[in-house]
Amino acid sequence: MTVRTRFAPSPTGYLHIGGARTALFCWLYSRHHGGTFILRVEDTDRERSTEAAVQAILDGMAWLDLNADEGPFYQTQRFDRYREVARGMLESGTAYHCYCSKEELDAMRAEQMARKEKPRYDGRCRDRKEPKPGVTPVIRFKNPQEGQTVVEDAVKGRVVFDNHELDDLIIVRSDGNPTYNFCVVVDDMDMRITHVIRGDDHLNNTPRQMNILKALGFTPPQYAHLPMILGPDGTKLSKRHGAVSVMQYREDGYLPEAVLNYLVRLGWSHGDQEVFSREEMVKLFDIKDVNTSASAINPQKLLWLNQHYIKTGDLKRLADELKWHLERIGVDMSKGPSLEGLVKAQQERAKTFKEMAEGSRFFFEDVKEYDPQAAAKNLTPEVLPGLMTLREKLVALPEWSAPALHDALNQTAEALGLKLGKLAQPLRVAVSGGGVSPPIDATLELLGRETALARMDRAIKHIEKAA
RNA sequence: GCUCCCUUCGUCUAGAGGCCUAGGACGGAGCCCUCUCAAGGCUUAAACGCGGGUUCGAAUCCCGCAGGGAGCGCCA
Numbered sequence: 001m002t003v004r005t006r007f008a009p010s011p012t013g014y015l016h017i018g019g020a021r022t023a024l025f026c027w028l029y030s031r032h033h034g035g036t037f038i039l040r041v042e043d044t045d046r047e048r049s050t051e052a053a054v055q056a057i058l059d060g061m062a063w064l065d066l067n068a069d070e071g072p073f074y075q076t077q078r079f080d081r082y083r084e085v086a087r088g089m090l091e092s093g094t095a096y097h098c099y100c101s102k103e104e105l106d107a108m109r110a111e112q113m114a115r116k117e118k119p120r121y122d123g124r125c126r127d128r129k130e131p132k133p134g135v136t137p138v139i140r141f142k143n144p145q146e147g148q149t150v151v152e153d154a155v156k157g158r159v160v161f162d163n164h165e166l167d168d169l170i171i172v173r174s175d176g177n178p179t180y181n182f183c184v185v186v187d188d189m190d191m192r193i194t195h196v197i198r199g200d201d202h203l204n205n206t207p208r209q210m211n212i213l214k215a216l217g218f219t220p221p222q223y224a225h226l227p228m229i230l231g232p233d234g235t236k237l238s239k240r241h242g243a244v245s246v247m248q249y250r251e252d253g254y255l256p257e258a259v260l261n262y263l264v265r266l267g268w269s270h271g272d273q274e275v276f277s278r279e280e281m282v283k284l285f286d287i288k289d290v291n292t293s294a295s296a297i298n299p300q301k302l303l304w305l306n307q308h309y310i311k312t313g314d315l316k317r318l319a320d321e322l323k324w325h326l327e328r329i330g331v332d333m334s335k336g337p338s339l340e341g342l343v344k345a346q347q348e349r350a351k352t353f354k355e356m357a358e359g360s361r362f363f364f365e366d367v368k369e370y371d372p373q374a375a376a377k378n379l380t381p382e383v384l385p386g387l388m389t390l391r392e393k394l395v396a397l398p399e400w401s402a403p404a405l406h407d408a409l410n411q412t413a414e415a416l417g418l419k420l421g422k423l424a425q426p427l428r429v430a431v432s433g434g435g436v437s438p439p440i441d442a443t444l445e446l447l448g449r450e451t452a453l454a455r456m457d458r459a460i461k462h463i464e465k466a467a
Numbered sequence: 468g469c470u471c472c473c474u475u476c477g478u479c480u481a482g483a484g485g486c487c488u489a490g491g492a493c494g495g496a497g498c499c500c501u502c503u504c505a506a507g508g509c510u511u512a513a514a515c516g517c518g519g520g521u522u523c524g525a526a527u528c529c530c531g532c533a534g535g536g537a538g539c540g541c542c543a
Contacts, residue, residue, distance in 0.1 A: 010543050045543060102541075109540090118469035118539060138541055156472070165470055165539090173541040180543045204471060204538040227473075228536070234478090236536085262479095265492090269480055272491040291480080294536070298478045301493040311506080349505035359504090374503090409502080424502030436504045 003035025004194045007061075007068075008184070010042040011053035014245035015060030017297065018199065018229040018237055021263045025226060026197045027066045028264070028285040038191055039068035044075050044183055060246040064256050065278075073191070075183045082178035085186050085216070086139050086171055094215040095171060097137035098125040120167035139172035141182075141212055149207035154224035155290045156200070161207040169208055181205055185212045193221050197287070200225035224287050227267050228294040237297075253325060253352030255313070258306035267291045275308060307351045318343045325357035326364075336364040337446040345438035345446060359436070363446055367433035367455055370462070374435035379463050383426040386416055387463075390423060391456050400449045406441040430459030 007023040009015065015023075030037040039061070043049040054072075061067070089095035098121075100108075109119040126142065144163045151159040171182035178186075188196060188209075203225045210220040231237050237244055249259050261276055268291065270276075270284045310318065319339035326333055333339070342360050350356035370379065390412045397408055413423045424440045431452055437443045444452050 012543075042543065048542080098541095105540090113468070116468045120469095120539070159471070161471075167539085170541055175541080177541085179541070184543090199537095200472065201537055202543095205543095207471095225472085230536090232478080234535090265479060267479090272481065274479090274492050293473050295480090296478060298493065301479065304493055307506090346505095348507090351505090413502095419502085421502045428503060432503095434503090438504085440502055 001194060003030055003033040004038060004192055005030040005035065005197055006038040006040050006071075006188070006191060006193050007066075008040040008042050008187075008198070009057050010045065010048075011050060011057060012045070012048040013053055014056040014247065016237065016244045017246060017263070019057075020060065020064060020066075020246045020259070021229055021266055022197065022199055022226060023061060023066050024064070024260060024263050025224075025268070025285075025287075025290070028281055029195060029197060029224075029287060030069075031282045032285050035194070036069045037067075038073070038193070039071035040073045040075070040187060040191070041071075042075050042180065042183065044178065044180055046076070046177075049076075056245070056247065063247065063250055064260055070191075073187070075187065078183070078187070079178065081190070082183055082186050083172065083176065086178065086182070089141070089171075089215065090139065092215075093142070095139050095141050096126060096168075097128070097131065098140045098168075098170070099128070099132035099135045099137045100125060101135070118165070120165075121169075123168055126168070136174045138170045138174050140168040141171050141208075141215070143168050143208065143211055149210055151203070151206050151210065151223055153203070153206075154195075154222055154287045155227075156203065156225050156292060159203065159206075163207075163211070166208055166211065171212070181208055182212065185209050185216070188221060189213060189216060189218050195222045195224060197224045197226065200227055224290070227291060229266055230294050230296040232297055232299060234296045251328075251354075253354030253356070254302065254306050255309045255321065255353075257313075258302065258309045261305050261309075262302045266295045266297070275305070303351050310347050310350055310353075310356075313347075315340045315343055318347065321353050322356055322360065325353045326360060329357055329361070331357070331361060331364050333364060337448070341446050345442045349438065362432045362434075362437075367431070367458070369433070370429060370459075371434040374429045374433075375462075378426040378429045378435070379459055379466075380426075381463060381466075383422070384460065384463055386412070386418060386423050387426060387430070387456060387460055389416060390427065391453065391460070394444075394449070394453060394456075397449075400445060402439075402441040402445040405444045409441065426459075427456070431455045 005026040007026045009019050027037050029035070041054055041057070043054070058072070086095060090097070105121070108122060112119045121140070125140070131137065143166045147163050149161045149163055149166070151161070153159055169181060170179055172178050206223055206225075213220045229237060246259065250256070257278070260278070260281070264276055264281050265274065268285070268289055270289060276284070322339050322343055323333070342363060343356070346356050346359055350359060390409070393408050393412055397404055409423060410420060413420045416423075425435070428437050428440055428443070429435060431443060431447060
């Protein structure tokens, strides 16, 4: 039997980090077993579902490169099928019409709550033979009243529900539209899903779904309920926690491989290993190694992983990503150093591309003003002789390369009896405008002789003017 | 209220009765390296929710309790 998994988001918002983790585990499971990964959009709630949200989810999946083998399928396009199945259940007697009004149901629930009982439909229309005139009925599933339903969950283990805890849920509304739990069941059946991997907020729905499946003469799939992902403070994920949309991570300068690697370690582990390539994840992923308890996201660790992938990534790829971010912050790249050169110079010191892009700015744009603190400390009359001597040296430097610049700097410092820092730091402020940059030799090389000298001149003037 | 799920350093986790003086990772602290920022190297603090059992022996098995979460809709 080929493994078939599905990721089934409802398009009421962007793809958030929890949904992405579920998608990843579904994807990994199917990949690991050489199976099929299906994307299904659960848009039966026409009020809350939007086209934009569908697109946002698709974009998020594409960015993470979690591609579906089948789909996307849309539940709203399958209403005829759901109604057909419901009709069949009516005929076979596993479902029935219910004429209860909303008010009646509310009153019933209120009474039950008052009696400290679990609110549930009491089945009063179960054996009704005649329709109630003037009322369009809903269709309810006739849930078994006796016995137990056992979920053999791949992560939670054996979970037992008494059938009398489950009531007769509505499968088709009075407007003729099917409900969520029913659509899921019909889809999982029709799409021949073998493994349902989803958030554990669905664990309580599972026995109901299994019972409907059984009533349809279908063997339920294997279930695996994943623990929730919480915000950094250990409470439920929400917008309050900052980046909850997967695409927000891209904007914040994260690489998809870092996000994926971070996500895979949330609720799953393989011994002490922390870094996993995509191939390793596929090879090593096993549902048995999935945890049972919820986990909080830890932005620091994501940052660390991101930095790891920036440090070790392919230059060309990283350069493309840097380009995307430079465009975003409005940097004109028509003149200036190569992006690969910039990545190389910064990949050991940038945690995100957002940071790298900001740090790249001065390579493309003139220094308009100096960082006041850095200038006050480094652009002082005392450094003037050093800067001027160095300028002479650099004008005449035969080869404008990092090693040659490195030597020139060291020689000048030595000749003047200065520590390198006394020369390098003022120079850094002069050419970058601030106190932070890649190593000064690499920075100068990237900047080019003309630009570097012009900025030194400007700094020299700045000092003279202040003095 | 009822049903179900969960509980190891701050966080992610290893741990399948003796290998645990509870390991790793992020973060923290300290030191080294150093032209800034980083990176890197070394060192270090930090956890089995509580109470009962079972057993020669429990983080691991059982039972309670407490705390957290989810579900109980003509929402998904």
